[in-house]
Amino acid sequence: MSKFSKKDILLEIEDLQIQGYSDEQWVDIIKGVDLTLHRGEVLGLIGESGAGKSTIGAAAMGYARDGTRISGGTIEFDGMELTTASEAEKRALRGSRIAYVAQSAAASFNPAHKIIDQHTEAPVQYRIQKRLEAQEDAMKLYEQLRLPNPEEIGFRYPHQVSGGQLQRAMTAMAMSCRPDLIIFDEPTTALDVTTQIEVLAAIRDIVDQFNTAAIYITHDLAVVAQMADTIKVLLKGEEVEQASTEEMLENPKEEYTKSLWAVRSFKREQKSRPTDGTEPIISVKNIDASYTGSAKVLDDVSFDIYPGMTVAVVGESGSGKSTVARCITGLLPPSKGEILFRGEPLPPDYHKRTRDQLRQAQMIYQMADTALNPKVQIHEIIGRPARFYSGLKGSALKQRVDELLDLIELEPSQYYNRYPPELSGGQKQRVGIARALAAEPDFIICDEVTSALDQLVAEGILRLLDRLQQELGLAYMFITHDLATVRSIADEVVVMQNGKVVEQGPKDEMFTPPHHPYTDLLLSSVPEMDPNWLTTLLEERGVDNVGESADV
Amino acid sequence: MSVFVIGYYAALICASCLAAYFNYRKVFMMVFSLTLISFVLGIIGGVPALRNVTIAAGMLALAAGVSYAFREFLIQIAKPDLAKELRTAPLTASFGMFVVFTYAIAGIFAPWIAPYGEAEVITSAFAPADRDMLLGADQLGRDVFSRLIYGARNTVGIALVATILAFIMGALAGLLAAVKGGWFDQVMGRFADVIMSIPSLIFALLMLSILGPKIWVIVIVVAIIYAPRVFRLTRAVAGNIVVMDYIEAAKLRGEGDWYLIRREILPNSTAPLIAEFGLEFCFVFLLIAGLSFLGLGIQPPTADWGSMVRENATLISFGDITPLIPAAAIALLTVSVNFVVDWMLFRSSGLKEQ
16 A cells, blocks of 8 residues: 555554354354554445444454453554453553544433533543643534534533534544544444535544544445545455455455445336326325424425325435324324325324224334334234234235235245344344235335345345335335435435425436425435545535645 | 361362362352351351351252252253243342242142141140151140241232232233323322322231231232332333334224233333332232231231241240241242342343343
8 A cells, every 4th residue: 555654554453353142152253354554544344234343443442342252363553462451551542542433422422411521531531631721622623523613512411412513522522632543433324414424524624634543434335435545345244355445436346345336226217197187195285293382393294195106205304204204194193284095084193093094004114123023923013914904814814924924035934933133134124014015005104214224235125115016006105314215216206304395396307407405405415436525515515624624 | 176177177278279270269269268267267166166157058058059950950841942041040040949939839738748737736835846846836836837838828828919919900000001191191100109108017007907907908908009119110111112113003003002012012021020020029928927927917826927926926035046937938038039030130131232
């Protein structure tokens, strides 16, 4: 590597092996991974969940999570062997020379203390700065990370700050001791695309500026392309390949890497509305809604969903996407307006709907973990709606369950008696789909069904949903914030902002300019594979402080 | 220096050397500390003190051995799933299970095990123990051992029935409150608060003196006193479950409350409820024994551990430990149940990490 010379090596991991304890025996999680990181280098670690990204990230601090142990290999940080170092020695490193930025800043800050108190804890503890100095330094860092009101924001409690700002505050906190190495563990995964950009830009600036080495863990290739100098791809605890970012993007060598790159290739024909006067299957007419005692969450929302079509509802979190779904299912009766099902008004409260009305609209949830009862077997989960609505019993019921399992591409004999915790995330989501299908609905609400999944798995789910739509003529309402998903599966798009529909229409129209400004913002915020995308975008938007703060 | 003392020290030192040689650090520290303590103890207490230490260690070893064997026995007879769980049980838990098992046998087969009837007067008052009466006679000349066996049936049986009743009332109300919410939840919650605000022993004494100390009255009063605690726990546990998406899915399917409770919520809340059952059982048991001690519980001549302590209490002034035996039986059962419950609590909290 030309950019980094050999003597600048900061972290060197050789043949790292980590084991995890499960079913009363030690199982290999990381099977011999090498990693070299130079000063000022940003290494992107990518892979599916379960590939061992986070485990390696933690191991770079000499830390093995509960239930795991480092069973072999060496971790050398700046000449110090971490696998044999005592707990006290490692503790002295952490926070001061190696810092960690977690995925969910909201869950990682202590809600009982002000942000700045938590920020200054490390420098004061390590006697690097006095409390007041640390406080001033924090404000400087906040300013560089482009947090609003840098003088004042630190004196708020974590819940008084938005998610994206909190993530930046956390990055600032990691910077407080000017560490040599920062480990970013999916720092933007929980954020909206529009917020993600701010965080990405902030992280990139500050890493550049202090010449900090970083390990950037993510499953989003487009994000890692913006951040990393080098990319390492992991699969099931083993390294697939490693190369510099440009090389990796231009000509990946391994099949697996290519498949990761090709994920977003899934696309299908766009359908248009039936012209023969078919009534829309669901018609949302001017609905307003609010949760008890608070302001309006939905304001005059209307759209139609025609049979056999997919309507994507997009927007940031808090834009009211999921609330629309709650209104349609009847969990939250709208305060004004009505919802028509094939021209017939649906009772606003689900208690008052008939069994058949309930059967027609099914829902697939974002978190398959909480959507399936962990103590109920798969055949019972899938079989219950079939028994409940169609009165199937005995062998007819078993046959129906087998049929549904076949439909979602799970081997019936193997999964019939399993419990949800024994399945992987993608399999659980498939079971969730089967449960919705068991009711034989005409209309399914998919609430962020792919956002908790890895890209490869998510693509499989999208293909499955598409196949089911063709075979069974289902209509989907697809709630998502991921525009890549919209591009691949939607026929029509509804864009929401602050509880209002700002724009709606067929997909191809929506993706070609001119856009509504908000649609434009959403569209341009989706990361692209081009490593210069972030730089270009920031220049276009005129929020370019990159050069400025890098000069400090 | 007797042979016993020489053997005593030789055995301890050999054991500590062996432990040190095979690198069992904890065992070595324990055995060798005991050796050092024994030097002092031997000088102060002489041979009898050392004998007592030996007996205590022997009993501990016996208890450990019994627990180990009992656990293996349970693993052998249990189904594969259960056997896997049992393998994780610590020795204390299997000791607890062994004691509970023994009490259950004693209670169920009391008429066959006990040599005499519970109200049978067979000899003079306070007769000392002999070959026919293992633990001597009480103040009316009844066999203490027989009464102890019958007491297991009466005291434990009533406590069990009262706990089950408290659980049925409390758990049902708690689950309904969690599922229905709204005014029903409020009414049940305030009602539970009212009951809990009355000191339990005073409430029990009051009710028993009004309605008379009959067995069904005891059971119902005790169940009412403990039901609110079960209610609060169940409602809290179920409250965390009803917000899950799978409950929402079931509601949107049009399922009734009873299905939600039975099929969706109960399977997910059994672990904490079973653990709570064990704890509550101990409290109920102690309350009933306490009521009997005060004379308002199970009435004579029915054998009961609480009243047995009271009836023979005068013996303590003469240095006899007979009245302490039923008390020890109460203590042993309470400790044992808690051993089992601790293990279950650990398991139910450990499961959450998966």
